[in-house]
Amino acid sequence: xxxxxxxxxxxxxxxxxxxxxxxxxxxxxxxxxxxxxxxxxxxxxxxxxxxxxxxxxxxxxxxxxxxxxxxxxxxxxxxxxxxxxxxxxxxxxxxxxxxxxxxxxxxxxxxxxxxxxxxxxxxxxxxxxxxxxxxxxxxxxxxxxxxxxxxxxxxxxxxxxxxxxxxxxxxxxxxxxxxxxxxxxxxxxxxxxxxxxx
Numbered sequence: 080x081x082x083x084x085x086x087x088x089x090x091x092x093x094x095x096x097x098x099x100x101x102x103x104x105x106x107x108x109x110x111x112x113x114x115x116x117x118x119x120x121x122x123x124x125x126x127x128x129x130x131x132x133x134x135x136x137x138x139x140x141x142x143x144x145x146x147x148x149x150x151x152x153x154x155x156x157x158x159x160x161x162x163x164x165x166x167x168x169x170x171x172x173x174x175x176x177x178x179x180x181x182x183x184x185x186x187x188x189x190x191x192x193x194x195x196x197x198x199x200x201x202x203x204x205x206x207x208x209x210x211x212x213x214x215x216x217x218x219x220x221x222x223x224x225x226x227x228x229x230x231x232x233x234x235x236x237x238x239x240x241x242x243x244x245x246x247x248x249x250x251x252x253x254x255x256x257x258x259x260x261x262x263x264x265x266x267x268x269x270x271x272x273x274x275x276x277x
Contacts, residue, residue, distance in 0.1 A: 092121040095249070095275070096139065097164040097196075099171035109136070112164040112195055143249065143275040145169040151245040151271075152180035155238055157230075157258055159187045159250020162277065166249055167196050174208045183210040183238050187230055187254070189217040212238070229254070232261040242266045245273070252276035 096103075098110035115126045128134070143165055154173065156166040163186060173182050188194050194213060203209040214226030214234065226234060239246070239262060246262055248255045255276045262272055 091137065093141075093277075094121070095141075095143070095165035095168070097167050099168050099175055101172065101175040112161050112167075114161050141275070143247070143273060145172060145247075146245075149178065149180075149245060151243055153241045153244040154180060154182045155235075155244050155246045156182065156184045157187075157235075157246065157248040157250070157255075158184065159254045160189070160193060161195065162248075162250030162255075162275070163195050164249075165275065166247060167199075169247060170200075170203065170209060174203060174206075181210065182208065183212070185212045185214070185230055185234065185238060187214045187216050187250070189215070191215065191218070191220060230258065232265060235261050236265060239265055239267055242268065243271070245271050247273045249275045250277070 094111045094113060096109055097112045098106075098108070103109055113121060113125045115123075117123045145168075154169075156170060158166045166184065170182055170184065172178070173180075184200065186194060186200070194200075197213075200209060200211055204211040212226060212234070214228070214230050216227075216229050219227040235258065238244075244267060246267060248258055255274050259269075259272050259274055263269055
């Protein structure tokens with residue numbers, strides 16, 4: 080969904096909705112995940128906003144959406160960095176709507192503190208609603224018991240044990256393209272791979 084950073088700039092910046100439809104219906108608000116970054120268009124502005132600030136939005140737009148009634152029963156979500164935002168929305172929707180099946184999430188970040196929604200995702204894993212794989216691409220701190228390095232086909236292989244798996248990938252374009260090709264090589268039809276890069 081586009082968000083207008085400042086009235087005087089007039090530039091629209093697309094951001095994916097991170098809240099599930101059920102959360103928005105219950106609370107009347109939309110949640111976005113915006114990385115504070117002085118070099119980014121809206122990321123430089125968002126840190127200056129105070130609680131209650133009005134931000135103009137438009138949309139929703141785009142086609143990176145979870146199906147209303149998916150026939151599939153296996154779902155793979157692959158996130159890189161803030162690409163977790165729309166996937167978080169889908170995963171929370173699956174949990175809230177009791178969509179039958181298995182949901183798996185492979186989530187890559189540069190550093191441990193960059194895993195957005197980590198406590199929430201771990202809670203879903205403890206409840207048996209999500210299978211979670213975390214991997215660090217830059218640092219590997221002492222005591223880290225999860226994956227490290229850029230994920231590739233070797234990491235994806237055990238996550239797509241069914242060619243009918245419906246896959247959603249969101250993150251840096253290079254990662255999304257590389258992992259899409261890896262999924263195809265592992266036998267997932269291109270029609271079952273939905274992508275969004277940023």
